Amino acid sequence: MVATADVHHRTCTLCEAMCGLEIRHAGEDILSIRGDAENTFSRGHICAKGAALADVHSDPDRIRFPLRRTQSGWERVDWDDALDDIAARVGAIQREHGDDAVGLYAGNPTVHHLGAQLLILPLIVALRTRNRFSATSLDQLPQQLATFELFGHQAMFPVPDIDRTEFFLCLGGNPLASGGSLMTAPGMRHRIRELQARGGRFVVVDPRRTESAAVADQHLPIRPGTDAWLLLAMLHVIFAEGLADLGRVAAFTDGIATLAEHAARFSPREAAARTGIPAHDITELARAFAGADRAIAYARVGICQQAFGGLAAWLVYALGIVTGNLDREGGMMFTTPAVDPLPLTAGHGPGGSFDAHRSRVSGLPEFSGEFPAACLAEEIETPGRGQIRGLLVHAGNPVLSAPNGRRLERALPGLDLLVCFDYYVTETSSHADYILPPASPLETSEYDVALSLLTVRNVAHFSPPMFDPPEGARHDWQALAGLIVRLHAGRGLRGRAVGWALGVVVERLGVEGLLDVMIRSGPYGHGASFARALEQAMGATGVTRAAWRHLLALATRGPWRGLLAAPSSQRPQGARATGLTLRTLKAHVHGLDLGPLERRLPERLFTPGKRIRLVPEIYLAELERLRAAGEDPMPGADALVLIGRRQVRSNNSWMHNSARLVKGKSRCTLMIHPRDATSRGLADGGSAVVSSRVGEVTLPVEVTETMMPGVVSIPHGWGHDREDSGWRTARAHPGVSANDITDDGFLDGLTGTAAFNGVPVQVRALAASEAVPSLAG
Numbered sequence: 001m002v003a004t005a006d007v008h009h010r011t012c013t014l015c016e017a018m019c020g021l022e023i024r025h026a027g028e029d030i031l032s033i034r035g036d037a038e039n040t041f042s043r044g045h046i047c048a049k050g051a052a053l054a055d056v057h058s059d060p061d062r063i064r065f066p067l068r069r070t071q072s073g074w075e076r077v078d079w080d081d082a083l084d085d086i087a088a089r090v091g092a093i094q095r096e097h098g099d100d101a102v103g104l105y106a107g108n109p110t111v112h113h114l115g116a117q118l119l120i121l122p123l124i125v126a127l128r129t130r131n132r133f134s135a136t137s138l139d140q141l142p143q144q145l146a147t148f149e150l151f152g153h154q155a156m157f158p159v160p161d162i163d164r165t166e167f168f169l170c171l172g173g174n175p176l177a178s179g180g181s182l183m184t185a186p187g188m189r190h191r192i193r194e195l196q197a198r199g200g201r202f203v204v205v206d207p208r209r210t211e212s213a214a215v216a217d218q219h220l221p222i223r224p225g226t227d228a229w230l231l232l233a234m235l236h237v238i239f240a241e242g243l244a245d246l247g248r249v250a251a252f253t254d255g256i257a258t259l260a261e262h263a264a265r266f267s268p269r270e271a272a273a274r275t276g277i278p279a280h281d282i283t284e285l286a287r288a289f290a291g292a293d294r295a296i297a298y299a300r301v302g303i304c305q306q307a308f309g310g311l312a313a314w315l316v317y318a319l320g321i322v323t324g325n326l327d328r329e330g331g332m333m334f335t336t337p338a339v340d341p342l343p344l345t346a347g348h349g350p351g352g353s354f355d356a357h358r359s360r361v362s363g364l365p366e367f368s369g370e371f372p373a374a375c376l377a378e379e380i381e382t383p384g385r386g387q388i389r390g391l392l393v394h395a396g397n398p399v400l401s402a403p404n405g406r407r408l409e410r411a412l413p414g415l416d417l418l419v420c421f422d423y424y425v426t427e428t429s430s431h432a433d434y435i436l437p438p439a440s441p442l443e444t445s446e447y448d449v450a451l452s453l454l455t456v457r458n459v460a461h462f463s464p465p466m467f468d469p470p471e472g473a474r475h476d477w478q479a480l481a482g483l484i485v486r487l488h489a490g491r492g493l494r495g496r497a498v499g500w501a502l503g504v505v506v507e508r509l510g511v512e513g514l515l516d517v518m519i520r521s522g523p524y525g526h527g528a529s530f531a532r533a534l535e536q537a538m539g540a541t542g543v544t545r546a547a548w549r550h551l552l553a554l555a556t557r558g559p560w561r562g563l564l565a566a567p568s569s570q571r572p573q574g575a576r577a578t579g580l581t582l583r584t585l586k587a588h589v590h591g592l593d594l595g596p597l598e599r600r601l602p603e604r605l606f607t608p609g610k611r612i613r614l615v616p617e618i619y620l621a622e623l624e625r626l627r628a629a630g631e632d633p634m635p636g637a638d639a640l641v642l643i644g645r646r647q648v649r650s651n652n653s654w655m656h657n658s659a660r661l662v663k664g665k666s667r668c669t670l671m672i673h674p675r676d677a678t679s680r681g682l683a684d685g686g687s688a689v690v691s692s693r694v695g696e697v698t699l700p701v702e703v704t705e706t707m708m709p710g711v712v713s714i715p716h717g718w719g720h721d722r723e724d725s726g727w728r729t730a731r732a733h734p735g736v737s738a739n740d741i742t743d744d745g746f747l748d749g750l751t752g753t754a755a756f757n758g759v760p761v762q763v764r765a766l767a768a769s770e771a772v773p774s775l776a777g
Contacts, residue, residue, distance in 0.1 A: 009036055009589040010463035012050045013112045013446055014651050016454065017179030017186040019046050020591060021053070023442075023466060030054040040593040041459045045187035047179065048649050048661060053441060055658035057467075061727045062423045063437040064473055074425070074435075079474055079482070082434055087486035089417045090127075093390045102417075103131035103388040105376065107396025108139070109654065111450040115438075115477025115511045116395065118449075122502055123394075123480055124369070126487040130357065131379060131388050137372040138401055140182060141753045142304045142313035145367060148352035149616040150317055152606025153342050154368055155453055157182050158317065158332030160296040161597050162191050162456050165330040166200040167292035169285075171227055171316065172302020172757075176211040177646040181300050184448075184455040189215070191456075201292075203285065205230065205277075206302060207643055207757075208671070208713055209706035220285070221708040224641050225306040225758035226275040227299075228626055230282060231315035233271035235263035237286035238322060244290075247324030252602045255614035259318060262615070262623055274630060276708070290323045294330025302643070305757045308629075310750030311622040318614060326601070333597035334604050337452040338460040338580050339518045342606070351606060354618070360386045364752035372752030373398060374744045377408040380415060390417035399427040400653045400719050400737050403754040404694045404744035409722070421476065424657065425726025427719065438476035439469040445512050447585075458598075460524075461591035462515075462582065481506040505538070513537055516582035524580045524594060622750050640676060642690070642759040644716045644738055653717040657727040668735025669702035671713040672763065677703045680763055687766035690714070692759055694743050697736040698766055712763060714738040716756070 008023040020039025024031040033054055035046030056062065068077040093101050104127055110116045124132065136144065144154040160183050162168060173181065175188040185191060192202050192215060204213040205220045205227070213219040222230060238244050239260040246253055268279035268286075275282075289295050299316040303309060317332075325331030342351075355365035361378045364371055371379075376398065380388045391412075399409045405427075412418060412431040420429035421436045429435050438444070446463040469475070474482075481503060488499025509517070520533045585592060602610040649661045656662055670688050682688055684703040689696055690712070699714065707713060719737025720730040738756070746755045 005031055008466045009039075010442075010466065011446060011448065011461045011591075012046070012053065013441055013448070014049045014053070014655070015179050016181050016184050016451055017045075017047070018042065018184050018448055018451055018455070018461070019050055019179070019186045020461065021046065021050055025466070028467065030057065036590060038590040039461075040591040041455070041457065041461070042186035043190075045190070049651055049655055052655055052658040052661050055660060056423070056655075057440045057442045059657060061657055061729070062440070063425070063435055064470060065437065067425075067435045069433050077434075079472070079479070082436065083479070083482045083486055086417070086419055086434055087483060087490060090390055090487060091490040093416055094128075097387070097389055098385060099128045100130050100386040101388065102127060102129050102390040102392070103133065103376070103379065104129065105373070105391065105393045105396050105398055106134040107394065107398075107401070108135040108652070109395035110134075112448070113395075113438075113476060114445060114447050114449065114515060115475050116480065118511060118514055119477050119480035119484065119506075120394065122484050126484045126499075127392070130366075130369075130371075131386070132370045133373045133376050133398075134370055135373070135396065135401065136370060137367070137374065137751070137753050138305075138756075139301060140304055141367055141372075141751050142309040142748060143182060143299070144352070145310060145354060145751055146314040146317050148354065148368075149314070149618065150607075150612055150614070151604075152351070154352035155342060155450070156334065156604070156606065157454055158320065158326060159183060159335055159454055159456055159597065160185075160298045161294075161330050161333045162195065162296065164596070165195065165294045165296045166198075167289060167295035168192070168195060168200065168202045169205070169289055169295065169297050170203065170212060170216075171205045171297070171299040172304075173298060173300030174206070174210040174212045174646050176215065177648050178300070180456070182454055183298060184451050188212075201288070207708040207711045208645065210645070211648075220277050220281060223274065223276045223708070224302075224643050224711060225308060225755070226271075227303055227306070227312040228308045228315055229266060229271040229274040229630070230277060231312060231319055232263050232266035232626075233268045233282050234286035234289065234319060235259065235315070235322065236266050237268060237283050238290050239263055241287070243287065244322045245324045246322060247328060249321060249324070249326050249601060249612065252605075252610060253321065253612040253614055256322065258615045259322065262620075265627065270630070289319070294328070295323060295325045296320070296330075296332060297325070302757055304748075304753055305644070305755055307746070307748060307755050307758060308622065308626055309748035309753050309755065311619060311626060314616075314619050321612070321614060327599050329597075334600040335453055335455055336458050336523050336594065336598060336600065337449075337455075338522050338524045338585075338592075338594065339447065339449050339452060339515070340522045341449055341518075342453070360384070364747075367751060372747065372754070373402050374747055374752060374754045376402060377404070377411045377744065380408075380411040389415060391415055391419070393418070393420045393422075393428060393432075395421060397422075397426045397428045397653050399722075400717060400739060402744070403739055403742040403746070403756065405719070405737055405739040406695055407744065421479065425724070426653065427722045427725050430722065430724035430726065436479050437473075438479065439473050440467070442466040443469040443473075444475055445515075447515050449518070457596055458594035459591055460580070460585055460594060461588075462585035464586065475511065477506065477511045505534070509537055512582060519580050519582055519585070522580070618750065625749060638679065640710060640712050640761050640763055642692070642738070642741070642761045643711055643713050643757040645671070645713045647715050650715065650717050653720070653730075656717070656720060656730040656733065659729050662729065662733040666700055666733070666735065668715055668718040669700045670763070671702045671704050671707050673707040673709045673711070674703050674705060675709050676712070676763070677701065681765045682763070688763055689766055689770075690741060690761050690763050692741040692743060692761045693745070695740045697738075697740050698770075699736045712761065
């Protein structure tokens with residue numbers, strides 16, 4: 001007899017699209033994963049990665065219990081024994097060498113999982129180290145700096161109101177492959193078709209004719225790293241022709257005349273010589289954008305990951321502001337999330353900071369307490385006070401994601417302690433002393449706190465666990481809380497008290513109880529402050545009022561001091577008060593639609609006087625640096641530069657152990673224009689050697705006219721040829737790591753973000769006498 005299938009609904013946490021899933025299962029057996037047609041946000045959309053969640057859950061290579069390295073290999077160890085030893089070794093390193101001798105690296109899945117989001121800040125506080133790094137400086141740091149400078153908070157991203165716009169300008173992004181990035185918008189192909197059906201235009205600026213460019217009304221190829229020239233020339237035209245009109249935001253925006261003065265120095269003719277886009281096309285693009293009733297200027301990694309990424313990211317937002325497309329329907333707007341972390345964190349560090357101190361070796365600036373990941377290897381290698389001797393890596397694989405990954409790979413074995421929170425023995429965690437695996441993605445409660453700040457419509461969706469974790473497994477928040485409490489316990493009476501306070505809260509409420517407190521404190525909730533809502537929740541657990549007051553007093557000086565001291569979020573004008581609770585969300589298994597994006601300014605601003613400073617001082621020096629760089633001769637006609645590329649069936653390196661995602665012909669190829677291939681004797685399907693200042697890789701050639709001449713492309717996330725990694729399917733389809741040839745010395749001059757795009761490379765055919773590496777597909 002066939003068992004009756006049960007149906008489970010949840011949101012996919014693999015990327016930023018937040019697609020609703022319908023999972024059919026019979027007990028522990030997953031029968032199918034499909035898009036949830038009734039999901040209020042994704043409307044049935046799903047990509048191949050979502051279906052592959054079943055592969056992760058049942059993967060025999062996935063680690064279920066903590067592992068400790070021994071002389072004879074990995075051995076299973078008890079959770080408490082592992083956490084006790086890790087905390088003791090962290091404490092010993094810091095007592096001997098100082099707090100900064102232990103570092104922390106957080107990968108991007110940290111913001112995709114509720115437990116990690118809630119506990120990563122307390123971990124940072126418990127470690128007390130300046131040596132903090134994350135995927136932020138490999139991705140979106142220039143945009144976060146711009147939002148901090150313009151709007152007062154690093155996470156206050158303007159979101160494209162794509163479903164109501166008439167003109168969508170996309171620079172350096174590929175939303176059809178990414179599902180939207182810093183723009184949570186599942187089903188992008190359908191949304192773009194709807195835009196075009198209502199008479200709107202979709203224009204893509206990219207060195208490659210990407211999946212998004214292929215469906216665009218216009219594709220403008222651009223030389224990598226020159227986007228700031230294009231944007232300044234567009235502003236030049238807009239100001240020169242009297243097309244600037246800030247609309248209602250003019251009342252609280254300063255610096256428009258200063259921006260016009262600087263833009264006047266960058267003409268379309270000069271920009272054409274730098275970008276490769278004809279001056280006429282630049283002029284017409286500026287006129288069309290400024291003349292559209294509702295327009296979006298949206299940019300992603302192609303903008304950020306370049307030598308002038310910080311400048312370009314600011315200019316994208318400036319373009320939207322001066323044309324009146326900020327905080328207006330169909331332009332760039334701000335969400336009203338059910339759980340709003342911004343008021344809780346502003347003024348307590350996470351709101352933002354820049355260049356408050358610099359890294360020890362290269363002198364790179366911090367951003368919000370983090371140093372650029374490009375300097376992680378040198379901070380491990382270089383002796384002296386503050387040298388990293390112990391490292392915690394949470395949900396990251398920096399050997400494959402950081403520039404010059406081979407250098408970091410060589411540095412990691414020299415650490416006194418390496419601890420990785422990970423599902424697999426990866427190219428990074430293979431060097432660890434401990435690997436601490438969280439429960440399966442289908443065994444956890446999930447709510448997208450961070451991504452709800454980026455949705456193109458206000459939505460809320462809670463995902464209950466589908467399965468119970470096996471006996472002896474722990475959730476990420478349980479593991480993090482256990483380590484945090486132990487780290488505090490080694491720091492005297494007050495440290496033990498703070499650790500006890502946090503431990504009581506986490507143990508009594510759990511991740512769902514903490515989420516409920518945040519929902520009740522949010523703009524759609526009951527308007528209670530976080531402290532009052534938390535006190536009410538703790539009261540329900542049976543903790544005495546006297547004990548609770550003592551707990552609150554300790555915690556307000558401890559790891560959640562920012563949350564507890566923050567004022568309650570105010571419900572925005574026009575937003576309906578639904579009195580949301582976690583119970584409400586649980587009752588709406590297909591998600592809860594909270595309405596379209598609404599005007600939020602100036603109330604939403606976190607700047608002094610709630611005003612936008614359009615031209616922050618830090619960008620003026622960058623304008624001079626750009627002008628000086630523009631006087632340098634252009635690379636020769638035979639020179640090549642490297643860019644990355646996003647692939648629908650990849651999720652950085654995380655999903656390459658799923659056979660359904662990696663099967664078939666190898667997708668880790670060198671894309672090259674026919675002209676460049678012919679001049680180098682390269683043939684489609686042959687092998688090429690690509691080299692840079694820091695290394696070389698050999699991979700298959702894909703000759704294609706989708707590439708701009710002078711530009712080559714390698715996808716990121718591959719390179720599973722390291723012998724000690726433990727994911728067998730990934731090793732059978734290794735590809736090469738583009739970051740074996742990206743340069744940790746080639747950075748955005750303002751922020752220190754890795755410049756993965758525009759890396760100078762040499763390309764040659766693999767000689768007949770050279771061995772062809774294994775590149776199984």
